[in-house]
Amino acid sequence: MTKEFQIRYQSDIVSSLSRRLMNDVVEEIFNYLDYDSLKNSEAVSVQWRDNIAYGKTWKKLLERNLRLSAEWREMLEILVLKWSLDSSVPKNYMHCRTLCKQVGNSVSKLRRNWLEGRHSKNEFTDFSQPEIESIFWIRGSLNFEMNKSWIGRGQRDGSIRFWNRWTLETSAIFQPLLLTNRLLGCNTVRCLQFNDDIVVASYFGGSICIWNVHTTELLQVLDEMDVANYESHYIPVNGLSLGGSPGNYWLLSCLSSPTEQDFVTLRLIKSPSEEIPIVHRIVLDQKLRVLQLLVNDTHVMLLISDTETKRDQIQIRSTASMEILKTIQIPYSEMGVFDYRKGLLLVGSRYEIQLWDTETAICIRSVRSSSSIVFVKIISDRYWVSCNTSGKVEVWDLKCALNPAHTPSVLLHQLDATNLHCPLLYPVVRADEYQIALIPCRAKDYSELHIIDFLQLDEKAPIDRPID
Known part of the structure; x- marks a missing residue:
């Protein structure tokens, strides 16, 4: 034994404690490690590996991370959906170790892929609905939504179809009960929103249908046309937003017309199967048009365009009172978009993206785009994503954008969402x-769903090799 190796051997406190049969102390030491440190510790020596293998360290790490880390909880839910895993914490050591590594490796891989721009591309051909798109694509009704579990979209018969987002297998179909036909194409879904409990869809005919997401039971049919002048050619429910928490869901909708006033209605859903009251309804000036809206527990946000002065603004209102708290003037755009997260407001307009602090109403960062912006989204606390009319997807560094001293470009990656070699019209x-x-909207009869995947999960769950 060399002198250097002897010194290292003697200074190995873990092995020293093990030789003294103090494995409970060794296990307590390992319990302080995070996932990456514990995984690396297994490779230090056979003694370390055995100490970790025959204790409860992996089980305690899994329980701790699932309790404290939203990243780990959501990743486990996704792996359960993708690989049909058992979501309960297993008692067996090897199962705990395997599940821990599946979740931990997926979380690490996702972070690395975003930072380095690594991704795969997939096409979902069964998503196309050409009969709808040939009539309504130009109205912006090619709408779909997704959450961590499902992708949802309206069908040609007015039903809502859900797919398992990770296997792309049909999960559920929600059948509507629509009110009397008032407009051509009234069975066409105009807007769609859903969460873990309810599905809400609005239709060109003026209906808003609400279903139980678990049973697919139709719970409510609301009529948004009760305030409309039927000769004014209203576009029923030109916007829809669902926010809040179980027992207090807020439903915000807008009834729009090119010739009359816009109506914005806020409802409170305490129990979806019971009567849903209108909490507030505001009528905007005839020259103002609502382009986009959003609601959460504390705020209502309206992106409003002034058709006379050609100016846009975002009104931040109180959810409780609908009182205007702040008004932020933004660049004019006929198709403006915005997103909000934790006090940050991201606004996309013609050739420009602005990042605002809503507390101070100060624009923190402004960046230029080569064409009009059709989509913006703040991704966690690290990035934001934008897409322009040509279908170019760009990933931006949010942390650098928030640093006033950072003067270089905050653009990280430019991605092509599709392999189409032709201009897109208005991607969703x-x-x-x-x-x-992304739905490319290349033509009226073309709308396969194109997916840029940063997670890149295997088709089957990887099997962890048992310790010899």
């Missing part, structure tokens, strides 16, 4: 921490 985009999904 959704994005979150895992994927960016």
Whole structure:
């Protein structure tokens, strides 16, 4: 034994404690390690590996991370959906170790892929609905939504179809009960929103349908045309937003007309199967048009365009009172978009993206784009994503954008969402921490769903090799 190796051997406190049969102390030491440190510790020596193998360290790490880390909880939910895993914490050591590594490796891989721009591209051909698109694509009704579990979209018969987002297998179909036909194409879904409990869809005919997401039971049919002048050619429910928490869901909708006033209605859903009261309804000036809206527990946000002065603004209102708290003037755009997260407001307009602090109403960062912006989204606390009319997806560094001293470009990656070699018309985009999904709208009869996948999960769950 060399002198250097002897010194290292004697200074190995873990092995020293093990030789003294103090394995409970060794296990307590390992319990302080995070996932990466514990995984690396297994490779230090056979003694370390055995100490970790025959204790409860992996089980305690899994329980701790699932309790404290939203990243780990959501990743486990996704792996359960993708690989049909058992979501309960297993008692067996090897199962705990395997599940811990599947979740931990996926979290690490996702972070690395976003930073380095690594992704895969997938096409979902069964998503196309040409009969709808040939009539309504230009109205911007090619709408779909997704959350961590499902992708949802309206069908040609007015039903809502859900797919398992990770296997792309049909999960559920929600059948509507629509009110009397008032407009051509009234069975066409105009807007769609859903969460873990309810599905809400609005239709060109003026209906808003609400279903139970678990049973697919139709719970409510609301009529948004009760305030409309039927000769004014209203576009029923030109916007829809669902926010809040179980027992207090807020539903915000807008009834729009090119010739009359816009109506914005806020409802409170305490129990979806019971009567849903209108909490507030505001009527805007005839020259003002609502382009986009959003609601959460504390704020209502309206992106409003002034058709006379050609100016846009975002009104931040109190959810409780609908009182205007702040008004932020933004660049004029006929198709403006915005997103909000933790006090930050991201606004996309013609050739420009602005990042605002809503507390101070100060624009923190402004960047230029080569064409009009059709989508913006703040991704966690690290990035934001934008897409322009040509279908070019760009990933930006949010942390650098928030630093006033950072003068270089905050653009990280430019991605092509599709392999189409032709201009797009008005792509419809959704994005979150895992994927960016896009309908290209290249032509009236073409709308496969194109997915940029940063998570890149294997088709089957990787099998962890047992310790010899």
